[in-house]
Amino acid sequence: MKPNLENLKEYTKNVSLSSGEKFDMFENIRNYSNNNPVRSRYSVFMKHSIAYASMFALLIGTSATSYAAERSLPGDILYPVKTNINEEVAKTLSVTKKQKAKTNVKLVEKRMSELTEMVVKEKDSPEKIDIIVQKLEEHREELEDYIEDIEENNTENSDDATEIYAELESVVESHLDILEEIKEDEETESALNIALTALATTSRATSTAQVTTTTDVTIQINTEGNKASTTNNTSTATDTDNVITGEEDAVNEITNFSSKIGPLLDSVKAKTQQNIATTTKIKDEVRKKIIEDTERKLQIDLDEEVNSDIEL
Amino acid sequence: MNQREIFEQAYIDLADSIFRYIYFRVFDRDIAKDLTQETFYKVWDYLAKGKDIENIKAFTYRTAHNIIVNHIRGIKPSISIDELDETIGFEIADTSQEDSKQQAQDIASILDSFKILKDADAEIMKLRYIDDLSIQEIAEITSSTENSISVKIHRLLEKLRTYHKES
Numbered sequence: 001m002k003p004n005l006e007n008l009k010e011y012t013k014n015v016s017l018s019s020g021e022k023f024d025m026f027e028n029i030r031n032y033s034n035n036n037p038v039r040s041r042y043s044v045f046m047k048h049s050i051a052y053a054s055m056f057a058l059l060i061g062t063s064a065t066s067y068a069a070e071r072s073l074p075g076d077i078l079y080p081v082k083t084n085i086n087e088e089v090a091k092t093l094s095v096t097k098k099q100k101a102k103t104n105v106k107l108v109e110k111r112m113s114e115l116t117e118m119v120v121k122e123k124d125s126p127e128k129i130d131i132i133v134q135k136l137e138e139h140r141e142e143l144e145d146y147i148e149d150i151e152e153n154n155t156e157n158s159d160d161a162t163e164i165y166a167e168l169e170s171v172v173e174s175h176l177d178i179l180e181e182i183k184e185d186e187e188t189e190s191a192l193n194i195a196l197t198a199l200a201t202t203s204r205a206t207s208t209a210q211v212t213t214t215t216d217v218t219i220q221i222n223t224e225g226n227k228a229s230t231t232n233n234t235s236t237a238t239d240t241d242n243v244i245t246g247e248e249d250a251v252n253e254i255t256n257f258s259s260k261i262g263p264l265l266d267s268v269k270a271k272t273q274q275n276i277a278t279t280t281k282i283k284d285e286v287r288k289k290i291i292e293d294t295e296r297k298l299q300i301d302l303d304e305e306v307n308s309d310i311e312l
Numbered sequence: 313m314n315q316r317e318i319f320e321q322a323y324i325d326l327a328d329s330i331f332r333y334i335y336f337r338v339f340d341r342d343i344a345k346d347l348t349q350e351t352f353y354k355v356w357d358y359l360a361k362g363k364d365i366e367n368i369k370a371f372t373y374r375t376a377h378n379i380i381v382n383h384i385r386g387i388k389p390s391i392s393i394d395e396l397d398e399t400i401g402f403e404i405a406d407t408s409q410e411d412s413k414q415q416a417q418d419i420a421s422i423l424d425s426f427k428i429l430k431d432a433d434a435e436i437m438k439l440r441y442i443d444d445l446s447i448q449e450i451a452e453i454t455s456s457t458e459n460s461i462s463v464k465i466h467r468l469l470e471k472l473r474t475y476h477k478e479s
Contacts, residue, residue, distance in 0.1 A: 003415055003418040005469070009442060012332065012442045013332070015332045015399055016328040025323075026320075026327075029320075036357070038361075
Protein backbone atom coordinates (compact mmCIF):
# COMPACT_ATOMS: atom_id res chain seq x y z
CA MET A 1 0.00 0.00 0.00
CA LYS A 2 1.07 3.45 -0.66
CA PRO A 3 1.84 5.50 2.40
CA ASN A 4 -0.41 8.45 2.97
CA LEU A 5 -1.35 10.56 5.91
CA GLU A 6 -4.12 8.26 7.06
CA ASN A 7 -2.05 5.08 7.08
CA LEU A 8 1.17 6.72 8.16
CA LYS A 9 0.86 5.34 11.64
CA GLU A 10 0.94 1.79 10.32
CA TYR A 11 4.49 2.43 9.26
CA THR A 12 5.63 4.54 12.10
CA LYS A 13 4.34 2.30 14.84
CA ASN A 14 7.13 -0.09 14.13
CA VAL A 15 9.71 2.37 15.27
CA SER A 16 10.63 1.39 18.79
CA LEU A 17 13.41 0.42 21.15
CA SER A 18 14.78 -3.07 20.97
CA SER A 19 14.32 -5.17 24.09
CA GLY A 20 18.00 -4.78 24.90
CA GLU A 21 17.85 -1.06 24.50
CA LYS A 22 14.73 -0.87 26.57
CA PHE A 23 16.20 -2.92 29.38
CA ASP A 24 19.44 -0.95 29.46
CA MET A 25 17.56 2.27 29.62
CA PHE A 26 15.39 0.92 32.40
CA GLU A 27 18.48 0.21 34.46
CA ASN A 28 19.76 3.68 33.80
CA ILE A 29 16.63 5.39 34.94
CA ARG A 30 16.40 3.15 37.96
CA ASN A 31 19.92 4.08 38.98
CA TYR A 32 19.06 7.68 38.43
CA SER A 33 16.04 7.49 40.72
CA ASN A 34 18.08 5.70 43.37
CA ASN A 35 20.74 8.35 43.27
CA ASN A 36 18.20 11.12 43.50
CA PRO A 37 15.76 10.01 46.15
CA VAL A 38 12.52 11.74 46.81
CA ARG A 39 13.23 14.82 48.89
CA SER A 40 9.79 16.14 49.43
CA ARG A 41 9.76 19.42 51.25
CA TYR A 42 6.53 18.31 52.80
CA SER A 43 7.36 14.76 53.85
CA VAL A 44 9.40 15.72 56.89
CA PHE A 45 6.82 18.26 57.86
CA MET A 46 3.93 15.86 57.36
CA LYS A 47 5.52 13.28 59.62
CA HIS A 48 5.30 15.74 62.40
CA SER A 49 2.13 17.37 61.21
CA ILE A 50 0.13 15.95 64.04
CA ALA A 51 2.64 17.40 66.45
CA TYR A 52 2.52 20.76 64.69
CA ALA A 53 -1.25 20.73 64.53
CA SER A 54 -1.65 19.99 68.20
CA MET A 55 1.00 22.53 69.15
CA PHE A 56 -0.83 25.10 67.11
CA ALA A 57 -4.17 24.20 68.65
CA LEU A 58 -2.63 24.35 72.07
CA LEU A 59 -1.16 27.76 71.37
CA ILE A 60 -4.42 29.14 70.09
CA GLY A 61 -6.35 27.43 72.83
CA THR A 62 -3.96 28.63 75.45
CA SER A 63 -3.92 32.22 74.38
CA ALA A 64 -7.70 32.27 74.06
CA THR A 65 -8.03 30.72 77.48
CA SER A 66 -5.56 33.05 79.12
CA TYR A 67 -7.29 36.02 77.53
CA ALA A 68 -10.65 34.86 78.86
CA ALA A 69 -9.10 34.17 82.24
CA GLU A 70 -8.16 37.81 82.73
CA ARG A 71 -11.60 38.77 83.89
CA SER A 72 -12.16 35.82 86.14
CA LEU A 73 -12.74 36.03 89.86
CA PRO A 74 -11.92 33.67 92.71
CA GLY A 75 -14.19 30.69 92.48
CA ASP A 76 -14.32 30.80 88.67
CA ILE A 77 -12.88 27.90 86.77
CA LEU A 78 -10.42 30.10 84.92
CA TYR A 79 -9.16 31.91 88.00
CA PRO A 80 -6.24 29.52 88.49
CA VAL A 81 -5.25 30.21 84.88
CA LYS A 82 -5.19 33.88 85.70
CA THR A 83 -3.10 33.53 88.80
CA ASN A 84 -0.88 30.63 87.94
CA ILE A 85 -0.27 31.27 84.27
CA ASN A 86 -1.00 34.84 83.24
CA GLU A 87 0.43 36.33 86.37
CA GLU A 88 3.41 34.02 86.40
CA VAL A 89 4.17 35.11 82.87
CA ALA A 90 3.93 38.73 83.92
CA LYS A 91 6.31 38.00 86.77
CA THR A 92 8.74 36.24 84.47
CA LEU A 93 8.71 39.16 82.09
CA SER A 94 9.78 41.40 84.93
CA VAL A 95 13.52 41.25 84.98
CA THR A 96 14.98 43.67 87.49
CA LYS A 97 14.12 43.51 91.15
CA LYS A 98 12.44 46.85 90.83
CA GLN A 99 10.27 45.61 87.97
CA LYS A 100 9.42 42.50 89.92
CA ALA A 101 8.43 44.53 92.92
CA LYS A 102 6.27 46.78 90.79
CA THR A 103 4.60 43.78 89.23
CA ASN A 104 3.70 42.57 92.66
CA VAL A 105 2.20 45.93 93.52
CA LYS A 106 0.10 45.64 90.38
CA LEU A 107 -1.00 42.22 91.48
CA VAL A 108 -2.03 43.60 94.83
CA GLU A 109 -4.13 46.11 92.97
CA LYS A 110 -5.63 43.31 90.94
CA ARG A 111 -6.63 41.49 94.08
CA MET A 112 -8.27 44.63 95.38
CA SER A 113 -10.18 45.07 92.14
CA GLU A 114 -11.29 41.48 92.25
CA LEU A 115 -12.50 41.99 95.74
CA THR A 116 -14.43 45.08 94.73
CA GLU A 117 -16.00 43.34 91.80
CA MET A 118 -16.95 40.33 93.86
CA VAL A 119 -18.63 42.41 96.48
CA VAL A 120 -20.41 44.63 93.99
CA LYS A 121 -21.71 41.63 92.09
CA GLU A 122 -22.58 39.96 95.35
CA LYS A 123 -20.39 37.04 94.47
CA ASP A 124 -18.28 37.17 97.58
CA SER A 125 -18.13 34.48 100.19
CA PRO A 126 -15.77 33.72 103.05
CA GLU A 127 -14.00 31.07 101.01
CA LYS A 128 -13.48 33.34 98.06
CA ILE A 129 -12.27 36.19 100.17
CA ASP A 130 -9.90 33.72 101.73
CA ILE A 131 -8.41 33.01 98.34
CA ILE A 132 -7.80 36.70 97.86
CA VAL A 133 -6.30 37.05 101.28
CA GLN A 134 -3.93 34.17 100.63
CA LYS A 135 -2.83 35.71 97.39
CA LEU A 136 -2.32 39.03 99.06
CA GLU A 137 -0.06 37.34 101.56
CA GLU A 138 1.93 35.79 98.73
CA HIS A 139 2.37 39.11 97.03
CA ARG A 140 3.35 40.72 100.26
CA GLU A 141 6.04 38.14 100.95
CA GLU A 142 7.50 38.52 97.52
CA LEU A 143 7.43 42.26 97.83
CA GLU A 144 9.35 42.05 101.05
CA ASP A 145 12.03 39.93 99.42
CA TYR A 146 12.41 42.21 96.46
CA ILE A 147 12.52 45.33 98.54
CA GLU A 148 15.20 43.73 100.71
CA ASP A 149 17.25 42.96 97.62
CA ILE A 150 16.79 46.44 96.26
CA GLU A 151 17.89 48.03 99.47
CA GLU A 152 20.87 45.73 99.85
CA ASN A 153 22.13 46.47 96.39
CA ASN A 154 21.18 50.06 95.89
CA THR A 155 22.24 51.97 98.92
CA GLU A 156 22.59 54.95 96.62
CA ASN A 157 19.26 54.45 94.91
CA SER A 158 16.99 54.23 97.86
CA ASP A 159 14.69 56.09 95.54
CA ASP A 160 13.67 52.81 93.98
CA ALA A 161 12.50 51.34 97.22
CA THR A 162 10.69 54.50 98.20
CA GLU A 163 8.95 54.56 94.86
CA ILE A 164 7.64 51.09 95.39
CA TYR A 165 6.43 51.84 98.88
CA ALA A 166 4.63 54.86 97.62
CA GLU A 167 2.87 52.86 94.96
CA LEU A 168 1.90 50.13 97.34
CA GLU A 169 0.54 52.57 99.85
CA SER A 170 -1.57 54.37 97.31
CA VAL A 171 -2.96 51.11 96.02
CA VAL A 172 -3.95 49.89 99.43
CA GLU A 173 -5.43 53.15 100.59
CA SER A 174 -7.36 53.86 97.43
CA HIS A 175 -9.07 50.53 97.81
CA LEU A 176 -10.00 51.06 101.38
CA ASP A 177 -13.31 52.33 100.08
CA ILE A 178 -14.32 48.85 99.18
CA LEU A 179 -14.38 48.02 102.79
CA GLU A 180 -17.50 50.09 102.97
CA GLU A 181 -19.27 47.46 100.95
CA ILE A 182 -18.18 44.42 102.80
CA LYS A 183 -21.03 42.52 104.27
CA GLU A 184 -21.30 41.59 107.84
CA ASP A 185 -19.00 38.68 108.42
CA GLU A 186 -16.60 38.58 111.28
CA GLU A 187 -14.26 36.07 109.80
CA THR A 188 -14.08 37.93 106.54
CA GLU A 189 -13.46 41.19 108.25
CA SER A 190 -10.61 39.90 110.31
CA ALA A 191 -8.98 38.01 107.48
CA LEU A 192 -9.06 41.05 105.29
CA ASN A 193 -7.88 43.12 108.17
CA ILE A 194 -4.80 41.04 108.53
CA ALA A 195 -3.97 41.08 104.87
CA LEU A 196 -4.36 44.78 104.42
CA THR A 197 -2.56 45.60 107.58
CA ALA A 198 0.30 43.39 106.59
CA LEU A 199 0.55 45.22 103.34
CA ALA A 200 0.55 48.51 105.11
CA THR A 201 3.28 47.14 107.26
CA THR A 202 5.37 46.15 104.30
CA SER A 203 5.10 49.57 102.89
CA ARG A 204 6.31 51.20 106.02
CA ALA A 205 8.26 48.86 108.20
CA THR A 206 11.64 49.15 106.52
CA SER A 207 11.56 52.62 105.16
CA THR A 208 15.18 53.45 105.67
CA ALA A 209 18.27 51.62 104.55
CA GLN A 210 19.71 51.39 108.03
CA VAL A 211 17.09 49.05 109.30
CA THR A 212 18.31 45.50 109.03
CA THR A 213 16.35 42.84 107.25
CA THR A 214 15.59 41.01 110.39
CA THR A 215 13.28 43.67 111.70
CA ASP A 216 10.29 42.06 113.22
CA VAL A 217 6.98 43.67 113.46
CA THR A 218 4.14 42.59 115.61
CA ILE A 219 0.77 44.14 115.29
CA GLN A 220 -2.32 43.66 117.18
CA ILE A 221 -5.52 45.24 116.23
CA ASN A 222 -8.64 45.49 118.21
CA THR A 223 -11.76 45.30 116.21
CA GLU A 224 -14.98 44.92 117.98
CA GLY A 225 -13.44 42.90 120.66
CA ASN A 226 -11.77 40.44 118.25
CA LYS A 227 -8.10 40.10 118.54
CA ALA A 228 -6.34 39.70 115.28
CA SER A 229 -2.61 39.50 115.07
CA THR A 230 0.00 39.07 112.44
CA THR A 231 3.58 38.20 113.05
CA ASN A 232 6.66 38.29 110.87
CA ASN A 233 9.63 36.04 111.24
CA THR A 234 10.73 35.30 114.75
CA SER A 235 9.01 37.87 116.81
CA THR A 236 6.66 36.82 119.51
CA ALA A 237 3.20 38.05 120.12
CA THR A 238 2.36 39.71 123.34
CA ASP A 239 -0.90 40.42 124.96
CA THR A 240 -0.47 44.12 125.17
CA ASP A 241 -2.22 46.12 122.56
CA ASN A 242 -0.29 47.88 119.86
CA VAL A 243 3.18 46.65 120.72
CA ILE A 244 5.50 47.46 117.91
CA THR A 245 9.22 47.19 117.61
CA GLY A 246 10.25 49.43 114.75
CA GLU A 247 10.30 52.93 113.51
CA GLU A 248 8.11 55.54 114.99
CA ASP A 249 6.69 56.30 111.60
CA ALA A 250 5.59 52.74 111.24
CA VAL A 251 3.81 52.90 114.53
CA ASN A 252 1.92 55.96 113.53
CA GLU A 253 0.93 54.62 110.16
CA ILE A 254 -0.32 51.39 111.56
CA THR A 255 -2.24 53.10 114.28
CA ASN A 256 -3.79 55.30 111.68
CA PHE A 257 -4.60 52.37 109.56
CA SER A 258 -6.23 50.33 112.23
CA SER A 259 -8.08 53.29 113.50
CA LYS A 260 -9.47 53.81 110.06
CA ILE A 261 -10.66 50.27 109.76
CA GLY A 262 -12.64 50.14 112.99
CA PRO A 263 -15.10 52.91 112.36
CA LEU A 264 -15.27 51.97 108.72
CA LEU A 265 -16.46 48.54 109.57
CA ASP A 266 -19.04 50.00 111.87
CA SER A 267 -20.40 52.23 109.21
CA VAL A 268 -20.35 49.32 106.78
CA LYS A 269 -22.62 47.37 109.04
CA ALA A 270 -24.98 50.24 109.41
CA LYS A 271 -25.01 51.00 105.72
CA THR A 272 -25.53 47.39 104.81
CA GLN A 273 -28.60 47.21 106.92
CA GLN A 274 -29.74 50.45 105.47
CA ASN A 275 -29.13 49.14 101.99
CA ILE A 276 -31.12 46.08 102.68
CA ALA A 277 -34.00 48.19 103.86
CA THR A 278 -33.78 50.46 100.84
CA THR A 279 -33.61 47.55 98.50
CA THR A 280 -36.68 45.96 100.01
CA LYS A 281 -38.56 49.20 99.69
CA ILE A 282 -37.62 49.58 96.09
CA LYS A 283 -38.50 46.00 95.33
CA ASP A 284 -41.96 46.48 96.81
CA GLU A 285 -42.57 49.57 94.77
CA VAL A 286 -41.53 47.89 91.57
CA ARG A 287 -43.67 44.89 92.32
CA LYS A 288 -46.67 47.09 92.92
CA LYS A 289 -46.14 48.89 89.64
CA ILE A 290 -45.90 45.69 87.70
CA ILE A 291 -49.13 44.44 89.17
CA GLU A 292 -50.87 47.68 88.32
CA ASP A 293 -49.65 47.59 84.75
CA THR A 294 -50.72 44.01 84.31
CA GLU A 295 -54.16 44.68 85.66
CA ARG A 296 -54.56 47.62 83.38
CA LYS A 297 -53.55 45.59 80.38
CA LEU A 298 -55.92 42.81 81.27
CA GLN A 299 -58.72 45.29 81.54
CA ILE A 300 -57.95 46.65 78.07
CA ASP A 301 -57.95 43.18 76.59
CA LEU A 302 -61.20 42.42 78.30
CA ASP A 303 -62.80 45.56 76.99
CA GLU A 304 -61.70 44.78 73.46
CA GLU A 305 -63.18 41.35 73.62
CA VAL A 306 -66.45 42.68 74.84
CA ASN A 307 -66.52 45.25 72.09
CA SER A 308 -65.72 42.78 69.36
CA ASP A 309 -68.53 40.58 70.55
CA ILE A 310 -70.88 43.50 70.18
CA GLU A 311 -69.70 44.13 66.65
CA LEU A 312 -70.50 40.64 65.65
CA MET B 313 1.62 3.78 44.91
CA ASN B 314 4.76 5.67 45.70
CA GLN B 315 6.78 7.87 43.45
CA ARG B 316 9.20 5.13 42.50
CA GLU B 317 6.44 2.77 41.44
CA ILE B 318 4.63 5.45 39.47
CA PHE B 319 7.82 6.31 37.69
CA GLU B 320 8.84 2.79 36.70
CA GLN B 321 5.36 1.93 35.55
CA ALA B 322 5.34 5.05 33.41
CA TYR B 323 8.58 3.99 31.79
CA ILE B 324 7.29 0.53 30.97
CA ASP B 325 4.15 2.01 29.44
CA LEU B 326 5.67 4.92 27.57
CA ALA B 327 9.29 4.20 26.67
CA ASP B 328 8.55 3.10 23.12
CA SER B 329 5.97 5.78 22.42
CA ILE B 330 8.29 8.49 23.63
CA PHE B 331 11.15 7.09 21.64
CA ARG B 332 9.02 7.10 18.55
CA TYR B 333 7.76 10.54 19.29
CA ILE B 334 11.25 11.88 19.58
CA TYR B 335 12.56 10.03 16.55
CA PHE B 336 10.05 11.61 14.22
CA ARG B 337 11.19 15.01 15.31
CA VAL B 338 14.95 14.52 15.28
CA PHE B 339 15.21 11.75 12.67
CA ASP B 340 18.22 10.21 14.32
CA ARG B 341 17.91 6.98 16.26
CA ASP B 342 20.82 7.48 18.61
CA ILE B 343 19.84 10.98 19.45
CA ALA B 344 16.29 9.79 19.98
CA LYS B 345 17.55 7.21 22.45
CA ASP B 346 19.54 9.75 24.41
CA LEU B 347 16.71 12.19 24.53
CA THR B 348 14.27 9.49 25.61
CA GLN B 349 16.47 8.72 28.56
CA GLU B 350 16.78 12.37 29.35
CA THR B 351 13.01 12.72 29.24
CA PHE B 352 12.56 10.09 31.89
CA TYR B 353 15.28 11.61 34.06
CA LYS B 354 13.39 14.88 33.95
CA VAL B 355 10.13 13.18 34.85
CA TRP B 356 11.83 11.63 37.86
CA ASP B 357 13.27 15.00 38.89
CA TYR B 358 9.74 16.31 39.09
CA LEU B 359 8.41 13.33 41.01
CA ALA B 360 11.37 13.45 43.40
CA LYS B 361 10.25 16.88 44.52
CA GLY B 362 7.29 15.14 46.05
CA LYS B 363 4.94 16.60 43.50
CA ASP B 364 2.01 14.67 42.15
CA ILE B 365 1.39 14.26 38.45
CA GLU B 366 -2.22 14.03 37.45
CA ASN B 367 -1.70 12.75 33.91
CA ILE B 368 1.72 11.23 33.59
CA LYS B 369 1.32 10.38 29.90
CA ALA B 370 0.62 13.97 28.91
CA PHE B 371 3.32 15.17 31.28
CA THR B 372 5.93 12.90 29.76
CA TYR B 373 5.05 13.89 26.19
CA ARG B 374 5.27 17.54 27.12
CA THR B 375 8.62 17.00 28.78
CA ALA B 376 9.88 15.20 25.69
CA HIS B 377 8.70 18.06 23.54
CA ASN B 378 10.59 20.58 25.64
CA ILE B 379 13.73 18.51 25.45
CA ILE B 380 13.43 18.31 21.70
CA VAL B 381 12.97 22.05 21.41
CA ASN B 382 16.08 22.60 23.50
CA HIS B 383 18.01 20.13 21.46
CA ILE B 384 17.04 21.32 18.02
CA ARG B 385 17.17 25.01 18.86
CA GLY B 386 15.40 26.08 15.70
CA ILE B 387 17.40 23.93 13.34
CA LYS B 388 15.03 21.61 11.57
CA PRO B 389 16.71 18.27 11.07
CA SER B 390 16.87 17.02 7.55
CA ILE B 391 15.20 13.75 6.80
CA SER B 392 17.55 11.21 5.39
CA ILE B 393 15.70 8.69 3.29
CA ASP B 394 18.22 5.99 3.96
CA GLU B 395 18.06 6.57 7.66
CA LEU B 396 14.30 6.52 7.51
CA ASP B 397 14.28 3.38 5.46
CA GLU B 398 16.57 1.69 7.89
CA THR B 399 14.56 2.71 10.92
CA ILE B 400 11.11 2.07 9.62
CA GLY B 401 11.99 -0.97 7.65
CA PHE B 402 13.41 -2.46 10.79
CA GLU B 403 10.31 -4.45 11.62
CA ILE B 404 8.57 -4.79 8.31
CA ALA B 405 9.24 -8.30 7.06
CA ASP B 406 7.48 -8.83 3.77
CA THR B 407 8.61 -5.80 1.89
CA SER B 408 11.29 -5.90 -0.72
CA GLN B 409 14.20 -3.58 -0.47
CA GLU B 410 13.00 -1.53 -3.35
CA ASP B 411 9.56 -1.26 -1.96
CA SER B 412 10.78 -0.25 1.42
CA LYS B 413 13.00 2.42 -0.09
CA GLN B 414 10.08 3.75 -2.01
CA GLN B 415 7.95 3.65 1.07
CA ALA B 416 10.58 5.51 2.99
CA GLN B 417 10.61 8.13 0.28
CA ASP B 418 6.87 8.47 0.40
CA ILE B 419 6.93 8.80 4.11
CA ALA B 420 9.69 11.36 3.92
CA SER B 421 7.68 13.45 1.53
CA ILE B 422 4.63 13.30 3.78
CA LEU B 423 6.69 14.43 6.72
CA ASP B 424 8.28 17.10 4.62
CA SER B 425 4.88 18.50 3.72
CA PHE B 426 4.38 19.45 7.33
CA LYS B 427 6.74 22.31 6.71
CA ILE B 428 3.90 24.36 5.28
CA LEU B 429 2.24 24.27 8.66
CA LYS B 430 3.12 26.29 11.73
CA ASP B 431 5.26 24.38 14.22
CA ALA B 432 2.44 23.95 16.66
CA ASP B 433 0.06 22.77 13.95
CA ALA B 434 2.62 20.35 12.57
CA GLU B 435 3.03 19.02 16.04
CA ILE B 436 -0.67 18.34 16.33
CA MET B 437 -0.72 16.49 13.01
CA LYS B 438 2.23 14.38 14.03
CA LEU B 439 0.65 13.53 17.36
CA ARG B 440 -2.41 12.40 15.49
CA TYR B 441 -0.91 10.62 12.49
CA ILE B 442 2.44 9.40 13.70
CA ASP B 443 2.00 8.90 17.41
CA ASP B 444 -1.59 7.82 16.95
CA LEU B 445 -2.89 9.62 19.99
CA SER B 446 -6.55 10.30 20.60
CA ILE B 447 -8.07 13.76 20.30
CA GLN B 448 -8.43 13.84 24.06
CA GLU B 449 -4.81 12.90 24.63
CA ILE B 450 -3.64 15.55 22.19
CA ALA B 451 -5.80 18.10 23.95
CA GLU B 452 -4.18 17.21 27.28
CA ILE B 453 -0.66 17.39 25.95
CA THR B 454 -1.18 20.70 24.19
CA SER B 455 -3.33 22.16 26.95
CA SER B 456 -6.17 22.64 24.61
CA THR B 457 -9.75 21.43 24.27
CA GLU B 458 -10.92 18.38 22.39
CA ASN B 459 -13.15 20.54 20.29
CA SER B 460 -10.48 22.93 19.13
CA ILE B 461 -8.11 20.06 18.35
CA SER B 462 -10.80 18.39 16.33
CA VAL B 463 -11.53 21.50 14.34
CA LYS B 464 -7.85 22.19 13.82
CA ILE B 465 -7.04 18.76 12.51
CA HIS B 466 -9.91 19.00 10.07
CA ARG B 467 -8.68 22.34 8.80
CA LEU B 468 -5.05 21.22 8.59
CA LEU B 469 -5.99 18.11 6.63
CA GLU B 470 -7.63 20.33 4.06
CA LYS B 471 -4.56 22.48 3.90
CA LEU B 472 -2.28 19.49 3.38
CA ARG B 473 -4.52 17.98 0.75
CA THR B 474 -4.53 21.18 -1.18
CA TYR B 475 -0.76 21.26 -0.95
CA HIS B 476 -0.46 17.69 -2.19
CA LYS B 477 -2.77 18.30 -5.11
CA GLU B 478 -0.80 21.27 -6.15
CA SER B 479 2.56 19.52 -5.91
